[in-house]
Amino acid sequence: MAKSFDSKDKCPDCQSLSCVGWESVPGGFLTDSLECIGTLRVEDAPECWEEDLSKGMTIWSKDAPISIPYHPYNKSDVYVCKHCGCKYxxxxxxxxxxxxxxxxELNAMLIS
Structure with missing residues (x-):
């Protein structure tokens, strides 16, 4: 699913997002253009607040790995833009x- 979209094909709505790393949803962004298509949460999984980061990296880093068992990915949902198909x-x-x-933005190259 993560490989099914090329970020250079973003629609005008999604082009306003520059979220290669985690960011706060911008105040003017219309979140109703995004549809929830799944979750990375595992029901009844033990709480995990650990982050999977290399030394000197933060979750805000654009190269931070997308490590599904770790925070904040283990508390995330997957969304798709209804207009262009970009995944978040x-x-x-x-x-x-x-x-x-x-x-x-869901970047297949960063999934570990």
């Missing part, structure tokens, strides 16, 4: 005093 991962970060919708 989304999850909700719930901090002590805030909620932040996050999005990252």
């Amino acid at each position: 991962l989304r999850y909700t970060e719930c901090g002590g005093y805030y909620v932040d919708e996050r999005i990252r």
